[in-house]
Amino acid sequence: MTERKDQILDAAIALADERGMDAVSMRTVAERVGVTPMALYPHVGSKAALLEGMLGRVLGELNFAAGTDAYRPSWQDRLNDLGHAARALVRRRPWVAALIFARPSVAPDAARVVDEIYQALLDAGVPEAEVPRLERLVSTFVIGYAASEAAGRFGPAGLDLRVTRGQLPGGELPGHARVADWLSPLPDWDAEFDADMADLERLIEARARPQRAR
Amino acid sequence: MTERKDQILDAAIALADERGMDAVSMRTVAERVGVTPMALYPHVGSKAALLEGMLGRVLGELNFAAGTDAYRPSWQDRLNDLGHAARALVRRRPWVAALIFARPSVAPDAARVVDEIYQALLDAGVPEAEVPRLERLVSTFVIGYAASEAAGRFGPAGLDLRVTRGQLPGGELPGHARVADWLSPLPDWDAEFDADMADLERLIEARARPQRAR
DNA sequence: ACCTGAACACCGTTCAAGT
DNA sequence: ACCTGAACACCGTTCAAGT
Numbered sequence: 175m176t177e178r179k180d181q182i183l184d185a186a187i188a189l190a191d192e193r194g195m196d197a198v199s200m201r202t203v204a205e206r207v208g209v210t211p212m213a214l215y216p217h218v219g220s221k222a223a224l225l226e227g228m229l230g231r232v233l234g235e236l237n238f239a240a241g242t243d244a245y246r247p248s249w250q251d252r253l254n255d256l257g258h259a260a261r262a263l264v265r266r267r268p269w270v271a272a273l274i275f276a277r278p279s280v281a282p283d284a285a286r287v288v289d290e291i292y293q294a295l296l297d298a299g300v301p302e303a304e305v306p307r308l309e310r311l312v313s314t315f316v317i318g319y320a321a322s323e324a325a326g327r328f329g330p331a332g333l334d335l336r337v338t339r340g341q342l343p344g345g346e347l348p349g350h351a352r353v354a355d356w357l358s359p360l361p362d363w364d365a366e367f368d369a370d371m372a373d374l375e376r377l378i379e380a381r382a383r384p385q386r387a388r
Numbered sequence: 389m390t391e392r393k394d395q396i397l398d399a400a401i402a403l404a405d406e407r408g409m410d411a412v413s414m415r416t417v418a419e420r421v422g423v424t425p426m427a428l429y430p431h432v433g434s435k436a437a438l439l440e441g442m443l444g445r446v447l448g449e450l451n452f453a454a455g456t457d458a459y460r461p462s463w464q465d466r467l468n469d470l471g472h473a474a475r476a477l478v479r480r481r482p483w484v485a486a487l488i489f490a491r492p493s494v495a496p497d498a499a500r501v502v503d504e505i506y507q508a509l510l511d512a513g514v515p516e517a518e519v520p521r522l523e524r525l526v527s528t529f530v531i532g533y534a535a536s537e538a539a540g541r542f543g544p545a546g547l548d549l550r551v552t553r554g555q556l557p558g559g560e561l562p563g564h565a566r567v568a569d570w571l572s573p574l575p576d577w578d579a580e581f582d583a584d585m586a587d588l589e590r591l592i593e594a595r596a597r598p599q600r601a602r
Numbered sequence: 603a604c605c606t607g608a609a610c611a612c613c614g615t616t617c618a619a620g621t
Numbered sequence: 622a623c624c625t626g627a628a629c630a631c632c633g634t635t636c637a638a639g640t
Contacts, residue, residue: 178623200614212615213624221614275489275535285561292563305567307575310542311584315525318532321489328524347499349506353519361521370525377591392604414633426634427605435633606639613632620625 179217182207183227187267190228195269200224229273233284236263249297250375256290257316257371264320271321288313299382308381312374319367329360393431396421397441401481404442409483414438443487447498450477463508464589470504471530471585478534485535502527513596522595526588533581543574 185206189198200221204211218224238252238259246252264271291309300308322328350357399420403412414435418425432438452466452473460466478485505523514522536542564571 199612201612210625212626215615216623272486272490275532275539275541276486277539277541285564289561289563292567296563296566302567303570305563306570307580307583310536310580311529311587314532314536315529318489318528318535321532322524322528325489325491327489327491347503349503349510349519350499352510353506353516356517356520366521366524369521373525373591373595376594377587380590381587413631415631424606426607429634430604604640606637608636608638610635611633614630616629617627618625619627621623 178207179227182214182217182224183231186224186228187231190269191267195272225273226277229270229277232263232267232270233287236260236287238287238290249294252290253294253312253375254368254371256287256294257367260287260316261320261323261367264324268324271317271324274317275321295378298378299384300378301381301383304381308378312378315370315374319370323363328363392421393441396428396431396438397445400438400442401445404483405481409486439487440491443484443491446477446481446484447501450474450501452501452504463511466504467508467526467589468582468585470501470508471581474501474530475534475537475581478538482538485531485538488531489535509592512592513598514592515595515597518595522592526592529584529588533584537577542577 182203186198186203189202189206200211200214203224204214207214214224218227236259238256247255288309291312292305295305295308296302396417400412400417403416403420414425414428417438418428421428428438432441450473452470461469502523505526506519509519509522510516
Protein backbone atom coordinates (compact mmCIF):
# COMPACT_ATOMS: atom_id res chain seq x y z
CA MET A 175 0.00 0.00 0.00
CA THR A 176 2.23 2.78 -1.25
CA GLU A 177 0.68 6.09 -0.41
CA ARG A 178 -0.57 8.07 -3.35
CA LYS A 179 1.45 11.02 -2.06
CA ASP A 180 4.69 9.05 -2.46
CA GLN A 181 3.65 8.11 -5.97
CA ILE A 182 3.11 11.79 -6.78
CA LEU A 183 6.48 12.83 -5.34
CA ASP A 184 8.20 10.03 -7.27
CA ALA A 185 6.60 11.20 -10.50
CA ALA A 186 7.53 14.83 -9.87
CA ILE A 187 11.16 13.97 -9.02
CA ALA A 188 11.51 11.72 -12.07
CA LEU A 189 10.14 14.51 -14.24
CA ALA A 190 12.58 17.05 -12.78
CA ASP A 191 15.48 14.61 -13.28
CA GLU A 192 14.55 13.88 -16.88
CA ARG A 193 13.35 17.22 -18.21
CA GLY A 194 14.28 19.85 -15.63
CA MET A 195 12.29 21.86 -13.11
CA ASP A 196 10.46 23.82 -15.83
CA ALA A 197 8.81 20.59 -17.00
CA VAL A 198 7.28 20.00 -13.57
CA SER A 199 3.69 21.22 -13.58
CA MET A 200 0.56 19.95 -11.90
CA ARG A 201 -0.60 18.84 -15.32
CA THR A 202 2.55 16.90 -16.32
CA VAL A 203 2.86 15.28 -12.90
CA ALA A 204 -0.79 14.26 -12.96
CA GLU A 205 -0.43 12.79 -16.43
CA ARG A 206 2.53 10.69 -15.25
CA VAL A 207 0.56 9.42 -12.27
CA GLY A 208 -2.33 8.66 -14.62
CA VAL A 209 -4.82 11.00 -13.04
CA THR A 210 -6.44 14.40 -13.53
CA PRO A 211 -4.47 17.49 -12.34
CA MET A 212 -7.12 18.25 -9.72
CA ALA A 213 -6.72 14.81 -8.19
CA LEU A 214 -3.30 15.87 -6.86
CA TYR A 215 -4.64 18.60 -4.58
CA PRO A 216 -6.08 16.50 -1.75
CA HIS A 217 -2.65 14.81 -1.46
CA VAL A 218 -0.13 17.60 -1.92
CA GLY A 219 -2.11 20.75 -1.20
CA SER A 220 -0.49 23.07 -3.71
CA LYS A 221 2.37 23.35 -6.15
CA ALA A 222 4.53 25.05 -3.51
CA ALA A 223 3.90 22.16 -1.11
CA LEU A 224 4.76 19.70 -3.87
CA LEU A 225 8.16 21.39 -4.33
CA GLU A 226 8.72 21.34 -0.57
CA GLY A 227 7.91 17.63 -0.59
CA MET A 228 10.33 16.96 -3.44
CA LEU A 229 13.11 18.75 -1.55
CA GLY A 230 12.35 16.87 1.65
CA ARG A 231 12.47 13.53 -0.14
CA VAL A 232 15.87 14.04 -1.81
CA LEU A 233 17.38 15.48 1.37
CA GLY A 234 16.15 12.41 3.22
CA GLU A 235 18.02 10.25 0.74
CA LEU A 236 21.28 12.17 1.19
CA ASN A 237 23.91 9.68 2.28
CA PHE A 238 26.96 10.48 4.32
CA ALA A 239 29.32 8.46 6.48
CA ALA A 240 28.22 9.07 10.06
CA GLY A 241 30.11 5.97 11.14
CA THR A 242 28.94 3.44 13.72
CA ASP A 243 28.79 3.51 17.50
CA ALA A 244 31.98 1.45 17.57
CA TYR A 245 33.95 3.61 15.18
CA ARG A 246 33.44 7.16 14.00
CA PRO A 247 35.74 8.84 11.48
CA SER A 248 37.44 12.10 12.49
CA TRP A 249 35.27 15.21 12.48
CA GLN A 250 37.27 16.48 9.50
CA ASP A 251 36.50 13.35 7.48
CA ARG A 252 32.82 13.47 8.43
CA LEU A 253 32.53 17.14 7.42
CA ASN A 254 34.33 16.46 4.15
CA ASP A 255 32.10 13.53 3.41
CA LEU A 256 28.98 15.57 4.08
CA GLY A 257 30.18 18.35 1.80
CA HIS A 258 30.95 15.93 -1.01
CA ALA A 259 27.60 14.18 -0.57
CA ALA A 260 25.76 17.48 -0.87
CA ARG A 261 27.76 18.47 -3.92
CA ALA A 262 27.17 15.07 -5.54
CA LEU A 263 23.45 15.39 -4.89
CA VAL A 264 23.29 18.77 -6.62
CA ARG A 265 25.42 17.53 -9.52
CA ARG A 266 23.02 14.63 -9.98
CA ARG A 267 19.89 16.76 -9.53
CA PRO A 268 20.70 20.39 -10.39
CA TRP A 269 17.12 21.44 -9.71
CA VAL A 270 17.70 20.89 -5.97
CA ALA A 271 20.02 23.89 -5.69
CA ALA A 272 17.49 26.49 -6.75
CA LEU A 273 14.88 24.95 -4.45
CA ILE A 274 17.04 25.20 -1.32
CA PHE A 275 17.60 28.95 -1.66
CA ALA A 276 14.16 29.74 -3.04
CA ARG A 277 12.00 28.06 -0.42
CA PRO A 278 11.44 29.75 2.98
CA SER A 279 12.28 26.67 4.98
CA VAL A 280 13.84 23.27 4.64
CA ALA A 281 11.74 21.40 7.19
CA PRO A 282 12.70 18.57 9.56
CA ASP A 283 14.30 16.39 6.88
CA ALA A 284 17.28 18.72 6.91
CA ALA A 285 17.61 18.54 10.72
CA ARG A 286 19.46 15.23 10.46
CA VAL A 287 22.13 16.84 8.30
CA VAL A 288 22.37 19.91 10.51
CA ASP A 289 22.77 17.65 13.54
CA GLU A 290 25.67 15.84 11.90
CA ILE A 291 27.45 19.18 11.41
CA TYR A 292 26.72 20.18 15.04
CA GLN A 293 28.34 16.94 16.21
CA ALA A 294 31.40 17.45 14.02
CA LEU A 295 31.85 20.99 15.38
CA LEU A 296 31.41 19.79 18.97
CA ASP A 297 33.96 17.02 18.39
CA ALA A 298 36.33 19.63 16.99
CA GLY A 299 36.13 21.38 20.36
CA VAL A 300 34.06 24.40 19.29
CA PRO A 301 32.30 25.96 22.32
CA GLU A 302 28.56 25.17 22.28
CA ALA A 303 27.64 28.84 22.01
CA GLU A 304 29.57 29.14 18.73
CA VAL A 305 28.29 25.92 17.13
CA PRO A 306 25.07 27.22 15.52
CA ARG A 307 26.84 30.16 13.88
CA LEU A 308 29.62 27.99 12.45
CA GLU A 309 27.08 25.45 11.21
CA ARG A 310 25.33 28.20 9.29
CA LEU A 311 28.67 29.46 7.95
CA VAL A 312 29.71 26.02 6.68
CA SER A 313 26.34 24.96 5.29
CA THR A 314 25.81 28.34 3.60
CA PHE A 315 29.15 27.98 1.85
CA VAL A 316 28.60 24.35 0.82
CA ILE A 317 25.10 24.94 -0.54
CA GLY A 318 26.23 28.16 -2.22
CA TYR A 319 29.16 26.38 -3.87
CA ALA A 320 26.96 23.56 -5.15
CA ALA A 321 24.34 26.03 -6.38
CA SER A 322 27.00 28.13 -8.12
CA GLU A 323 28.32 25.08 -9.94
CA ALA A 324 24.81 23.97 -10.92
CA ALA A 325 23.86 27.40 -12.26
CA GLY A 326 27.20 27.94 -13.97
CA ARG A 327 27.98 31.03 -11.88
CA PHE A 328 31.70 30.11 -11.77
CA GLY A 329 32.11 30.44 -15.51
CA PRO A 330 33.14 30.09 -18.23
CA ALA A 331 30.28 32.44 -19.19
CA GLY A 332 31.31 34.87 -16.46
CA LEU A 333 34.70 35.73 -17.85
CA ASP A 334 34.96 36.68 -21.46
CA LEU A 335 38.33 37.64 -22.84
CA ARG A 336 38.12 41.39 -22.42
CA VAL A 337 37.43 40.90 -18.73
CA THR A 338 40.30 38.48 -18.15
CA ARG A 339 42.62 40.94 -19.85
CA GLY A 340 41.68 43.54 -17.27
CA GLN A 341 39.92 45.87 -19.66
CA LEU A 342 36.25 46.65 -19.67
CA PRO A 343 34.31 49.26 -21.61
CA GLY A 344 34.14 52.20 -19.24
CA GLY A 345 36.74 51.23 -16.67
CA GLU A 346 39.92 49.46 -15.76
CA LEU A 347 40.06 46.20 -13.83
CA PRO A 348 43.51 46.21 -12.23
CA GLY A 349 42.80 43.19 -10.05
CA HIS A 350 41.87 41.04 -13.04
CA ALA A 351 45.00 42.21 -14.84
CA ARG A 352 47.27 41.05 -12.01
CA VAL A 353 45.73 37.58 -11.62
CA ALA A 354 45.01 37.04 -15.34
CA ASP A 355 47.44 34.10 -15.54
CA TRP A 356 45.27 32.16 -13.08
CA LEU A 357 41.87 32.96 -14.58
CA SER A 358 42.10 30.51 -17.47
CA PRO A 359 41.99 27.66 -17.95
CA LEU A 360 39.29 27.08 -15.35
CA PRO A 361 40.40 25.13 -12.28
CA ASP A 362 39.52 21.59 -11.22
CA TRP A 363 36.38 22.25 -9.17
CA ASP A 364 36.83 19.09 -7.09
CA ALA A 365 40.30 20.22 -6.05
CA GLU A 366 39.06 23.75 -5.34
CA PHE A 367 36.25 22.43 -3.15
CA ASP A 368 38.75 20.28 -1.21
CA ALA A 369 41.01 23.30 -0.68
CA ASP A 370 38.00 25.36 0.49
CA MET A 371 36.92 22.67 2.95
CA ALA A 372 40.48 22.44 4.29
CA ASP A 373 40.49 26.21 4.83
CA LEU A 374 37.13 26.05 6.60
CA GLU A 375 38.41 23.26 8.84
CA ARG A 376 41.34 25.44 9.81
CA LEU A 377 38.85 28.24 10.53
CA ILE A 378 36.95 25.84 12.81
CA GLU A 379 40.11 24.76 14.61
CA ALA A 380 40.93 28.40 15.30
CA ARG A 381 37.56 28.72 17.07
CA ALA A 382 38.02 25.51 19.10
CA ARG A 383 39.04 25.19 22.70
CA PRO A 384 41.43 22.34 23.58
CA GLN A 385 39.46 19.07 23.88
CA ARG A 386 38.81 17.74 27.35
CA ALA A 387 39.55 14.03 27.79
CA ARG A 388 36.41 11.88 27.80
CA MET B 389 16.54 60.53 -25.02
CA THR B 390 16.21 57.76 -22.54
CA GLU B 391 16.43 54.43 -24.31
CA ARG B 392 13.27 52.41 -24.36
CA LYS B 393 15.26 49.47 -22.96
CA ASP B 394 16.11 51.48 -19.83
CA GLN B 395 12.45 52.40 -19.48
CA ILE B 396 11.52 48.70 -19.66
CA LEU B 397 14.15 47.71 -17.07
CA ASP B 398 12.99 50.51 -14.76
CA ALA B 399 9.40 49.29 -15.01
CA ALA B 400 10.37 45.67 -14.35
CA ILE B 401 12.52 46.57 -11.33
CA ALA B 402 9.82 48.81 -9.87
CA LEU B 403 7.32 45.99 -10.30
CA ALA B 404 9.61 43.47 -8.58
CA ASP B 405 10.21 45.94 -5.73
CA GLU B 406 6.52 46.65 -5.23
CA ARG B 407 4.88 43.30 -5.82
CA GLY B 408 7.65 40.68 -5.93
CA MET B 409 9.24 38.66 -8.70
CA ASP B 410 6.04 36.68 -9.36
CA ALA B 411 4.30 39.87 -10.47
CA VAL B 412 6.90 40.49 -13.18
CA SER B 413 5.54 39.24 -16.49
CA MET B 414 5.91 40.48 -20.03
CA ARG B 415 2.28 41.55 -19.82
CA THR B 416 2.53 43.51 -16.54
CA VAL B 417 5.80 45.17 -17.55
CA ALA B 418 4.35 46.15 -20.91
CA GLU B 419 1.27 47.60 -19.27
CA ARG B 420 3.45 49.73 -17.00
CA VAL B 421 5.46 51.01 -19.94
CA GLY B 422 2.18 51.74 -21.73
CA VAL B 423 2.72 49.39 -24.61
CA THR B 424 1.70 45.97 -25.91
CA PRO B 425 3.56 42.90 -24.51
CA MET B 426 5.00 42.12 -27.94
CA ALA B 427 6.54 45.58 -28.19
CA LEU B 428 9.08 44.56 -25.52
CA TYR B 429 10.70 41.84 -27.60
CA PRO B 430 12.76 43.94 -30.01
CA HIS B 431 14.30 45.66 -26.96
CA VAL B 432 14.87 42.88 -24.44
CA GLY B 433 14.81 39.73 -26.56
CA SER B 434 13.12 37.41 -24.08
CA LYS B 435 11.94 37.15 -20.51
CA ALA B 436 15.23 35.46 -19.51
CA ALA B 437 17.18 38.36 -21.02
CA LEU B 438 14.93 40.81 -19.18
CA LEU B 439 15.79 39.15 -15.85
CA GLU B 440 19.49 39.24 -16.75
CA GLY B 441 19.13 42.94 -17.51
CA MET B 442 17.39 43.61 -14.19
CA LEU B 443 20.22 41.88 -12.32
CA GLY B 444 22.87 43.77 -14.28
CA ARG B 445 21.23 47.09 -13.49
CA VAL B 446 20.98 46.61 -9.73
CA LEU B 447 24.52 45.20 -9.52
CA GLY B 448 25.73 48.26 -11.38
CA GLU B 449 24.13 50.43 -8.72
CA LEU B 450 25.80 48.54 -5.88
CA ASN B 451 27.77 51.06 -3.85
CA PHE B 452 30.83 50.30 -1.81
CA ALA B 453 33.70 52.36 -0.46
CA ALA B 454 36.59 51.76 -2.85
CA GLY B 455 38.32 54.85 -1.50
CA THR B 456 40.25 57.39 -3.56
CA ASP B 457 43.70 57.35 -5.15
CA ALA B 458 44.95 59.39 -2.23
CA TYR B 459 43.49 57.26 0.52
CA ARG B 460 42.24 53.70 0.50
CA PRO B 461 40.77 52.02 3.59
CA SER B 462 42.40 48.78 4.79
CA TRP B 463 41.58 45.66 2.79
CA GLN B 464 39.59 44.40 5.77
CA ASP B 465 37.43 47.51 5.82
CA ARG B 466 36.89 47.36 2.06
CA LEU B 467 35.89 43.68 2.19
CA ASN B 468 33.55 44.35 5.09
CA ASP B 469 31.99 47.28 3.30
CA LEU B 470 31.43 45.21 0.17
CA GLY B 471 29.79 42.43 2.17
CA HIS B 472 27.50 44.84 3.93
CA ALA B 473 26.61 46.58 0.66
CA ALA B 474 25.65 43.24 -0.92
CA ARG B 475 23.61 42.27 2.09
CA ALA B 476 21.85 45.65 2.16
CA LEU B 477 21.02 45.30 -1.54
CA VAL B 478 19.40 41.91 -1.00
CA ARG B 479 17.52 43.15 2.07
CA ARG B 480 16.17 46.05 -0.01
CA ARG B 481 15.39 43.87 -3.03
CA PRO B 482 14.94 40.23 -1.95
CA TRP B 483 14.22 39.15 -5.52
CA VAL B 484 17.88 39.75 -6.42
CA ALA B 485 19.06 36.77 -4.36
CA ALA B 486 17.14 34.13 -6.29
CA LEU B 487 18.25 35.67 -9.57
CA ILE B 488 21.96 35.47 -8.78
CA PHE B 489 21.90 31.72 -8.13
CA ALA B 490 19.31 30.90 -10.78
CA ARG B 491 20.91 32.58 -13.79
CA PRO B 492 23.84 30.91 -15.57
CA SER B 493 25.99 34.01 -15.59
CA VAL B 494 26.25 37.41 -14.01
CA ALA B 495 27.83 39.26 -16.91
CA PRO B 496 30.34 42.13 -16.92
CA ASP B 497 28.42 44.30 -14.45
CA ALA B 498 29.64 42.00 -11.69
CA ALA B 499 33.25 42.18 -12.82
CA ARG B 500 33.71 45.52 -11.05
CA VAL B 501 32.74 43.91 -7.74
CA VAL B 502 34.91 40.85 -8.35
CA ASP B 503 37.83 43.14 -9.14
CA GLU B 504 37.41 44.97 -5.85
CA ILE B 505 37.67 41.64 -4.02
CA TYR B 506 40.74 40.66 -6.05
CA GLN B 507 42.41 43.91 -5.03
CA ALA B 508 41.54 43.40 -1.36
CA LEU B 509 43.01 39.88 -1.42
CA LEU B 510 46.16 41.09 -3.20
CA ASP B 511 46.58 43.88 -0.65
CA ALA B 512 46.21 41.28 2.09
CA GLY B 513 49.25 39.55 0.64
CA VAL B 514 47.50 36.50 -0.87
CA PRO B 515 49.64 34.94 -3.66
CA GLU B 516 48.19 35.72 -7.09
CA ALA B 517 47.59 32.02 -7.83
CA GLU B 518 45.31 31.73 -4.78
CA VAL B 519 43.32 34.93 -5.37
CA PRO B 520 40.62 33.61 -7.73
CA ARG B 521 39.79 30.68 -5.45
CA LEU B 522 39.51 32.85 -2.35
CA GLU B 523 37.40 35.38 -4.25
CA ARG B 524 34.95 32.59 -5.12
CA LEU B 525 35.00 31.36 -1.52
CA VAL B 526 34.20 34.78 -0.08
CA SER B 527 31.62 35.81 -2.69
CA THR B 528 29.88 32.42 -2.52
CA PHE B 529 29.52 32.80 1.23
CA VAL B 530 28.34 36.42 1.11
CA ILE B 531 25.76 35.78 -1.62
CA GLY B 532 24.66 32.58 0.09
CA TYR B 533 24.24 34.36 3.41
CA ALA B 534 22.20 37.16 1.85
CA ALA B 535 20.08 34.67 -0.09
CA SER B 536 19.49 32.58 3.05
CA GLU B 537 18.29 35.64 4.94
CA ALA B 538 16.04 36.71 2.06
CA ALA B 539 14.48 33.26 1.71
CA GLY B 540 14.16 32.73 5.47
CA ARG B 541 16.42 29.65 5.40
CA PHE B 542 17.92 30.62 8.79
CA GLY B 543 14.61 30.28 10.60
CA PRO B 544 12.52 30.64 12.56
CA ALA B 545 10.54 28.26 10.32
CA GLY B 546 13.47 25.84 10.24
CA LEU B 547 13.43 25.03 13.91
CA ASP B 548 10.19 24.05 15.54
CA LEU B 549 10.23 23.11 19.17
CA ARG B 550 10.56 19.35 18.82
CA VAL B 551 13.69 19.85 16.77
CA THR B 552 15.32 22.29 19.18
CA ARG B 553 14.65 19.85 22.01
CA GLY B 554 16.70 17.23 20.19
CA GLN B 555 13.79 14.89 19.50
CA LEU B 556 12.41 14.09 16.10
CA PRO B 557 9.92 11.44 15.02
CA GLY B 558 12.11 8.54 13.98
CA GLY B 559 15.44 9.53 15.46
CA GLU B 560 17.49 11.34 18.05
CA LEU B 561 19.29 14.59 17.41
CA PRO B 562 22.10 14.62 19.99
CA GLY B 563 23.83 17.63 18.48
CA HIS B 564 20.70 19.77 18.75
CA ALA B 565 20.24 18.62 22.33
CA ARG B 566 23.71 19.81 23.35
CA VAL B 567 23.45 23.26 21.76
CA ALA B 568 19.75 23.78 22.51
CA ASP B 569 20.47 26.75 24.79
CA TRP B 570 21.91 28.68 21.85
CA LEU B 571 19.21 27.83 19.28
CA SER B 572 16.63 30.24 20.58
CA PRO B 573 16.11 33.12 20.62
CA LEU B 574 17.47 33.71 17.14
CA PRO B 575 20.71 35.69 17.01
CA ASP B 576 21.34 39.20 15.77
CA TRP B 577 22.04 38.53 12.08
CA ASP B 578 24.12 41.69 11.69
CA ALA B 579 26.42 40.59 14.51
CA GLU B 580 26.61 37.07 13.11
CA PHE B 581 27.57 38.38 9.68
CA ASP B 582 30.29 40.54 11.24
CA ALA B 583 31.67 37.55 13.13
CA ASP B 584 31.63 35.48 9.93
CA MET B 585 33.46 38.16 7.98
CA ALA B 586 36.06 38.44 10.76
CA ASP B 587 36.58 34.66 10.59
CA LEU B 588 36.95 34.80 6.80
CA GLU B 589 39.47 37.63 7.11
CA ARG B 590 41.51 35.45 9.46
CA LEU B 591 41.26 32.65 6.90
CA ILE B 592 42.61 35.06 4.26
CA GLU B 593 45.48 36.17 6.50
CA ALA B 594 46.44 32.52 7.01
CA ARG B 595 46.79 32.20 3.23
CA ALA B 596 48.82 35.41 2.88
CA ARG B 597 52.56 35.78 2.46
CA PRO B 598 54.21 38.62 4.33
CA GLN B 599 53.71 41.91 2.40
CA ARG B 600 56.67 43.30 0.50
CA ALA B 601 57.31 47.00 1.03
CA ARG B 602 56.10 49.15 -1.82
C1' DA C 603 12.21 50.36 -37.16
C1' DC C 604 8.72 49.91 -34.09
C1' DC C 605 4.31 48.54 -32.67
C1' DT C 606 -0.50 46.02 -32.61
C1' DG C 607 -3.97 42.10 -32.41
C1' DA C 608 -5.05 37.64 -32.68
C1' DA C 609 -3.71 33.25 -31.75
C1' DC C 610 -1.11 28.98 -29.80
C1' DA C 611 0.18 26.13 -26.32
C1' DC C 612 0.66 26.36 -21.97
C1' DC C 613 0.09 27.60 -16.39
C1' DG C 614 -2.18 27.02 -10.99
C1' DT C 615 -6.38 26.78 -8.95
C1' DT C 616 -11.76 27.05 -7.98
C1' DC C 617 -16.03 25.03 -8.27
C1' DA C 618 -19.85 21.94 -9.09
C1' DA C 619 -20.65 17.44 -10.11
C1' DG C 620 -20.14 12.59 -10.10
C1' DT C 621 -19.10 7.64 -7.56
C1' DA D 622 -13.04 9.94 0.34
C1' DC D 623 -11.44 10.42 -4.01
C1' DC D 624 -11.72 11.82 -8.62
C1' DT D 625 -13.47 14.30 -13.12
C1' DG D 626 -14.61 18.21 -16.41
C1' DA D 627 -15.31 22.65 -17.33
C1' DA D 628 -13.97 27.06 -16.45
C1' DC D 629 -11.23 31.35 -14.80
C1' DA D 630 -7.54 34.22 -14.94
C1' DC D 631 -3.32 34.02 -16.13
C1' DC D 632 1.62 32.81 -18.74
C1' DG D 633 5.78 33.39 -22.87
C1' DT D 634 6.09 33.60 -27.51
C1' DT D 635 5.00 33.29 -32.89
C1' DC D 636 3.11 35.28 -36.74
C1' DA D 637 0.92 38.37 -39.98
C1' DA D 638 -0.31 42.87 -40.39
C1' DG D 639 -0.08 47.71 -39.94
C1' DT D 640 2.65 52.64 -39.97
